[in-house]
Amino acid sequence: MHSLRLAHRPPHNYRRLLVFQRFTSSGDKGERIVVLGTGWGGFNLAQNLPTNTNLSVISPSNHFVFTPLLPSTAVGTLEFRAIQECVRTLPSVSNFYQAKAISIDFEEKTILCRDIWDHTDAKPSTFTVPYDSLVLSMGVKTNTFSTPNVSSREGKEVFFLKHLHHARSIRNRTLEMFEIAALPSTSDREKRRLLSFIIVGGGPTSCEYASELHDFITRDLATLYPDLLPYVRVTLVEASNHLLGPFESSLRTYVLGLFKSRDISVKLDTSVLSVEIFTDPSYGFEASKAVLSSGESLEFGTMVWSAGLSPVRLTSTLSIPKTPSGRILTDDNLVVKNLKDVYAIGDCAEIEGKPLPQLAQVAQQQGKYLAKSLAGRKMDEFKFFSLGSMASLGDSKGIYDGSNVGDPYGYSGMLPRIKAVLAWMAWRSAYWGKQVSLANKFLIPVYWFKSWVFGRDISKF
Template sequence: MFLFATTISRSAQNPSCVVLLRRSITQKAFAKTSSRTRTLAKSQGKVVILGSGWAGFGLMRQLDKKNYDVTVVSPRNYFVFTPLLASTSVGTLEFRCITEPVRGYSKDVDYHEAWCNKIDFDNQLIHCSSNLDDNKDEKFTLDYDKLVISVGAYSNTFNTPGVKEHGIFLKDINDARRIRARVLECFEYAAQPGLSEEEKSRKLHFAVVGGGPTGVEFSAELYDFITEDLSRLYPQLMDYTRMTVYDVAPKILGNFDKNLSNYATSKFKRRGIQIKTGTHVLEVKKDSLCLKEEGEVPFGMLIWSTGLMHNPLVESMTQVAKEPKSQRIITDRHLRVLDKDSQIPIPSVYAMGDCATIQEYDLPATAQVANQKANYLSKVFNREARGKEITEKGFSFDNRGSMAYIGKWEAVVDMTPVHQKATEGGHMAWLFWR
C-alpha cells in the first residue's frame, strides 16, 4: 500500500504517468475476471485446432498464418507418424524419427499442452485443463473465431474387463516405449535360473488381439525382432517363444483383397505365428486371456488393437449430431458440425479425423482420410482469407489403397480402388510400402 501511494505521489507531477498507471491496474484486474483474449491482429481472427494428429497437424501446417491467428490445443506437443509406430516399439526405428514437434514447425503458431474438457458453442469458448506436471489440471479458457475439432479416438475395448489394466495399446510413443521394455523384461525373466519349462512358455507367449493392419504389422515387427535380434541374445529361449494373433473376424486384414489376406495368413503360419480367427475374448487377467473358445490362455505381453471408440470430449458434446453406432460427430460435406436438433451447421465449428464422419458419406477412421480432410479444409480457409468464393462442392475422398508389412522384408499392397488389378505381395510390395 505504501509503495502504491508513493508511486502515485511521484507520478502526480506527470499526469500522463497517472493515466497509464490507472490503465495498467484496470487491465490487470480485468484479466483476473475474464480470459477472453480475442485477437484482432489477423484479418480472419483466431482459429483454434483441437488435436495434433493427422488432421489437426496437417491443417496447422497449411493454414495461412498471415491472415489467421492459429492456436493448437493438444495433450501432446508433437505429431506421430503412426504407420511406423510398430517399428519403433521393437527398435527398427528410433522414436524421434517418427515425431515432429508442434512448435518446431512454425513460430506463428500458439500452442497449449492441455486437454479440452468442454466447448461452449453459444459463446465460442473452450474450457481446458493443463497437461503439464507443474500445473496439472489447472483450468483456463480460450475463445475462437473458428474451431476445428480433431481430437481423434480411443482404442475400443468393447467393455472387456481387464483390458485397460493389463493390456497395452499402440496409439502413441509412450505405448511403443512400454512395449519395448516389456518384451525385454519377459525374456530377462525367462532367462533366470530355476524356472520350469511351463513358466518360460507362459512368459514368452506374446498375444495380439486384433487382426487389422496395426495388429498384423506389430506382429510382423515383433517376429523380426525376436528372430533376428533376440535369438542372438537368448538362443536358449527360442524354443519357448510363440506369438498368437486373435480376432473375432473370420480372417485377418479383412479390408484387403481376399488373395492378399490369404497370402499374409499363409506367411504368418509358415513362420510359426498362430492365427486364431473367430475368437472371442471374455476377460483379460494380469497374465492370461479368458477366451470363449479355449478357456484361459497365459501370456507374457498382450497388445490390444481392435479398432476405435469415441473420445470423452465427443461424448460430452450433447448439442452436436452424432452417428448412432460409432458416436462420431456428424458433419456436412464442408466438414461443418451439424446441430443435433436442427441438423443445421453450428456457426464456425468444424470437425475432421477419427472423431468425425460425414452425413450420408461414412468413411473409415484412417490417417489417409484425416490427411485429405485437412488438405481440403486448409484450402477452404485460405480461399476465404483471400476473399475468394468457395466453389468446392464439398469434401470427396480419394481412396489410394492400403498397405501392411507382414515381416521378413515382405508386405501386401492393395490398390484396387485405383486399379482392379493393382495388388502385390512380397519383397517388391515391401519396397513400395517402405
C-alpha cells in the same frame, strides 16, 4: 552471469526463421482459429495453413506421430524421434497449449481446457480459449469393448499401440520378459508364460506389429537368447473370420499363409472375454491369462490390444449430432451439423450419408482440404480419393491392394494387387516420401540400414 540475447542470435535455418518471424511479427492476424488435436487431421491442417494465420492448437501431445511406422518403433527397427514432428515448429501455429479440452461453449465460442501436469495441490489448472472458427480433430481411443481387466491392466501386461509412449512401453516390456526368462531361477513353465505374446485385433497395426515382433525375435533376440527361442509363442486373436478387412481376399490368404510359415498362431472367430490375474506356487511373479470365447485360456507375458476404436471423452460429452457409433456428423464441407464455424475431421467425424473409413489418408486429405477452405478459398464438397491399402509384413515382404483406389462415391480405377518384396519396397518408399521434415527423411533410412546391418538395440532404459 550473461543473459540470453535471442534478438542478436540469427536462426540457423529457414524453418527456425519462419518460427522466429511468427513470434516477432505484429499486427492483427485475423480470425482466431483453434484446432483440437495433433493427429493426421489437425497436423495436416496446421501444416497447410498460411504463416500469417492466427492459429492456436490444443492437444495433450505436442507432436504428430507418423502412425504407420509406430509398430517398427515398438521393436527398435526405428527410433521414436524419427517418426514424430513437433507441432510448435509449424510456422502457422501462433499458440500451442499442451492441455486437454474438457468442454466447449458453442454459443460463447469458448473452450474450457485443463493442463496435463502434476501440481503440488493435486489441482490441475484450467483456462479458457476463445475461437472464431473451431476444428474438432481429437481422434479416437482404443476400444476395449468393456473386456474385464483390459483397461485396468493397461501399462502392466496389457498395452495399446496408438502413441509413442505405448510403443516405448511395449519395447521395454518385451526386453524385460526375456531378461526375466533368462534368469536361472525361472522355471521352464514360467518361461513359456513370460515369452507368450498375444496380439488382439486383425487390422493392419496388429499384423504389422506381429511381423515386426517376429523379425525382432528371430533375427536379434534369437542370437542373444538362443536357449529361450523354444519357449516363445506369438498368438494373434481376431473376432471376425478374416484378417485385414480392407484388403482383397487373395492378399488376406497370403498373409495367413505367411503367418503360418512363421509359427504365428492365428485364431479367427475368437474374442478375448476377459484377462485374469492369478498367482501360482511355481511362478515367481504375478501371472495373467486371456480367457477366449473358444473356451481356451492362454497364459501370457505381454498382450498388445489393437482391436477397435471408440470416441474420446470430449467427443462423448458434446451435445452435438453424432452417428450411433459416436462419430460427429458433418456436412459435405466438413461443417458440424447445426453449428456455425465449427468443423470436424479425421477419425472423430463422419460425413452424413457418406461414411469413410477411419484411416490416416482420410484425415490427411480432410486436413489439407479444410486448410484451403479456412484460408479463404471457395471449395466444392470434400471428396476422398483412396490411394489403396498397404501393409508391411516383415522379412522384406508386404502387400498392396490397389483395387479400391479412387473415390468410393464416384470414380474408381482398379490398380494391381501386389505382394512380397515389391509391395514391401512400395510401402517403404511411400511412407519415406510422406515424411514432413528433412531430418526424418534422413534418419529413417539410417535406422533401417542400422537395424539391417547391426541389428536392433535391445537396451532397456
